[in-house]
Amino acid sequence: xxxxxxxxxxxxxxxxxxxxxxxxxxxxxxxxxxxxxxxxxxxxxxxxxxxxxxxxxxxxxxxxxxxxxxxxxxxxxxxxxxxxxxxxxxxxxxxxxxxxxxxxxxxxxxxxxxxxxxxxxxxxxxxxxxxxxxxxxxxxxxxxxxxxxxxxxxxxxxxxxxxxxxx
Amino acid sequence: xxxxxxxxxxxxxxxxxxxxxxxxxxxxxxxxxxxxxxxxxxxxxxxxxxxxxxxxxxxxxxxxxxxxxxxxxxxxxxxxxxxxxxxxxxxxxxxxxxxxxxxxxxxxxxxxxxxxxxxxxxxxxxxxxxxxxxxxxxxxxxxxxxxxxxxxxxxxxxxxxxxxxxxxxxxxxxxxxxxxxxxxxxxxxxxxxxxxxxxxxxxxxxxxxxxxxxxxxxxxxxxxxxxxxxxxxxxxxxxxxxxxxxxxxxxxxxxxxxxxxxxxxxxxxxxxxxxxxxxxxxxxxxxxxxxxxxxxxxxxxxxxxxxxxxxxxxxxxxxxxxxxxxxxxxxxxxxxxxxxxxxxxxxxxxxxxxxxxxxxxxxxxxxxxxxxxxxxxxxxxxxxxxxxxxxxxxxxxxxxxxxxxxxxxxxxxxxxxxxxxxxxxxxxxxxxxxxxxxxxxxxxxxx
Numbered sequence: 345x346x347x348x349x350x351x352x353x354x355x356x357x358x359x360x361x362x363x364x365x366x367x368x369x370x371x372x373x374x375x376x377x378x379x380x381x382x383x384x385x386x387x388x389x390x391x392x393x394x395x396x397x398x399x400x401x402x403x404x405x406x407x408x409x410x411x412x413x414x415x416x417x418x419x420x421x422x423x424x425x426x427x428x429x430x431x432x433x434x435x436x437x438x439x440x441x442x443x444x445x446x447x448x449x450x451x452x453x454x455x456x457x458x459x460x461x462x463x464x465x466x467x468x469x470x471x472x473x474x475x476x477x478x479x480x481x482x483x484x485x486x487x488x489x490x491x492x493x494x495x496x497x498x499x500x501x502x503x504x505x506x507x508x509x510x511x
Numbered sequence: 512x513x514x515x516x517x518x519x520x521x522x523x524x525x526x527x528x529x530x531x532x533x534x535x536x537x538x539x540x541x542x543x544x545x546x547x548x549x550x551x552x553x554x555x556x557x558x559x560x561x562x563x564x565x566x567x568x569x570x571x572x573x574x575x576x577x578x579x580x581x582x583x584x585x586x587x588x589x590x591x592x593x594x595x596x597x598x599x600x601x602x603x604x605x606x607x608x609x610x611x612x613x614x615x616x617x618x619x620x621x622x623x624x625x626x627x628x629x630x631x632x633x634x635x636x637x638x639x640x641x642x643x644x645x646x647x648x649x650x651x652x653x654x655x656x657x658x659x660x661x662x663x664x665x666x667x668x669x670x671x672x673x674x675x676x677x678x679x680x681x682x683x684x685x686x687x688x689x690x691x692x693x694x695x696x697x698x699x700x701x702x703x704x705x706x707x708x709x710x711x712x713x714x715x716x717x718x719x720x721x722x723x724x725x726x727x728x729x730x731x732x733x734x735x736x737x738x739x740x741x742x743x744x745x746x747x748x749x750x751x752x753x754x755x756x757x758x759x760x761x762x763x764x765x766x767x768x769x770x771x772x773x774x775x776x777x778x779x780x781x782x783x784x785x786x787x788x789x790x791x792x793x794x795x796x797x798x799x800x801x802x803x804x805x806x807x808x809x810x811x812x813x814x815x816x817x818x819x820x821x822x823x824x825x826x827x828x829x830x831x832x833x834x835x836x837x838x839x840x841x842x843x844x845x846x847x848x849x850x851x852x853x854x855x856x857x858x859x860x861x862x863x864x865x866x867x868x869x870x871x872x873x874x875x876x877x878x879x880x881x882x883x884x885x886x887x888x889x890x891x892x893x894x895x896x897x898x899x900x901x902x903x904x905x906x907x908x909x910x911x912x913x914x915x916x917x918x919x920x921x922x923x924x925x926x927x928x929x930x931x932x933x934x935x936x937x938x939x940x941x942x943x944x945x946x947x948x949x950x951x952x953x954x955x956x957x958x
Contacts, residue, residue, distance in 0.1 A: 370579065371542065372532035372540040372541065372577070373540050374532075374534035374540050378534045378536070378573045378575065379575050379577075379592075380532035380540060380575060380576060381532065382530065382532035382577045382579050382590060384530075384579065384588060405588070405641050405642060417538065418538055418540050420541050420542045422542045422543055422544070424544060472583065472584060472585070472586050475585060475586030475587075478586070497543055503562065504565065
């Protein structure tokens with residue numbers, strides 16, 4: 345699906361840094377019958393122009409979600425930093441399924457390691473904590489999308505506020 | 512194959528945040544965090560509705576949702592396919608979730624932000640373990656049935672209410688590793704609960720009172736449902752200030768605030784279970800722990816079973832004390848010695864002071880005053896429950912009020928506060944007033 349630049353939400357540098365480290369990522373889509381699908385992701389990469397986000401998903405743990413995305417379903421992804429509750433949600437009209445690039449596995453591991461530090465800080469312990477990032481070793485795939493809208497979801501009076509585009 | 516909801520109840524304790532995905536009518540997905548996924552029964556869950564947000568708009572337009580929950584021990588992920596049915600804004604389910612949300616909010620520093628608008632009830636259509644294989648099996652949970660069984664066995668040997676109360680709390684301590692517990696009797700006429708037995712606190716707090724509807728004990732009593740929270744919430748703790756706020760209540764006398772409520776100051780987990788005989792509230796069993804997330808759904812199940820047995824035993828022993836009397840025991844000569852002590856009684860609230868020390872007020876205060884007066888006028892020391900029940904001057908609450916429990920309260924307050932006055936059970940429905948020093952009674956009209 346093609347998109348005009350005007351429909352694109354461009355992440356600012358802080359947002360791009362935020363989504364790539366220390367966050368939990370959950371991705372949703374839905375079928376033509378509007379049945380929602382959902383999976384936890386480990387890590388993502390933001391393109392240099394900050395217009396495209398590629399989220400890394402475990403193939404065995406995300407079967408229904410990947411099927412819905414392949415069928416052209418919209419995508420929503422929520423990123424939250426456990427220690428601060430700082431949360432944003434990005435939405436895109438569609439996503440492309442792409443193979444992982446050479447450096448992506450290292451990015452997944454770095455994201456997983458930084459997430460682990462976060463939850464250790466909150467008092468979660470092993471073996472639970474490490475089991476939370478077990479998918480880092482899975483057969484994985486990328487879902488690339490151009491965000492069209494973004495929302496602040498940090499709990500509070502401003503939760504749900506649409507974030508402005510960053511020209 | 513779908514996983515039974517009962518198998519993953521611990522994923523619903525709130526230790527790991529859940530996520531909900533919904534879809535707008537035009538197919539735009541939405542994914543956000545959820546404060547609470549609450550187990551209703553084997554085929555229903557309820558989600559907290561706190562804000563009118565996109566999730567809310569979506570489920571009203573398209574009632575399907577997918578929720579992901581995480582096992583707090585194994586980190587196994589489960590996806591629940593849900594269908595929205597209705598929103599409840601009052602009643603047991605709502606109050607239960609409201610109390611739990613207050614705890615979660617307090618735990619996460621969100622007290623000013625989180626407010627429950629409703630409990631959204633969903634049918635569970637399917638539960639998928641994310642890896643879909645045996646690695647998702649939950650690890651063995653501690654078995655509660657042997658402890659419950661041992662606890663119930665302790666109850667069967669009790670021949671009176673006082674022993675029943677103590678055996679219950681001792682059983683929880685010894686067999687169920689529940690070390691802080693109390694029993695509060697229902698005072699229907701005055702819309703409150705009074706503490707009659709406690710275990711695990713530096714001060715027993717017997718005689719302290721809680722208004723129906725206040726805190727998790729009061730809400731459990733009002734809604735007749737167990738209330739369990741894994742992160743204690745400030746607004747549900749019983750501070751002295753909060754309780755004093757109710758002194759100005761207009762519904763039948765001031766709350767007992769002279770006797771501090773004995774609860775843990777650093778309570779982490781709390782569970783209040785109403786003790787019900789059919790629809791009638793007899794009492795509330797309250798347990799707590801300094802540890803967060805100490806009590807599980809299984810603990811709640813176990814205590815509800817215990818409360819059911821306790822209700823039957825209480826009814827049986829109360830009935831015995833009210834309707835049967837053992838023969839009077841031989842009366843030993845009374846031997847009050849030493850310096851006389853002044854006992855003051857204030858008619859307005861039946862508060863009783865020994866010298867200048869507060870003892871008790873309310874029904875128990877009226878009872879001890881009657882006993883002391885009778886003793887001074889006639890020298891009597893032996894009394895029966897029945898005569899107290901029939902005494903018009905006492906104006907006891909109606910017959911459903913547990914007189915035997917009032918006497919236990921009085922007996923325990925005397926044991927704690929006064930070395931020379933005691934109430935001693937001398938048989939079923941019968942007791943003795945032991946007076947160790949000469950008394951002077953002073954009836955005050957105003958305090």
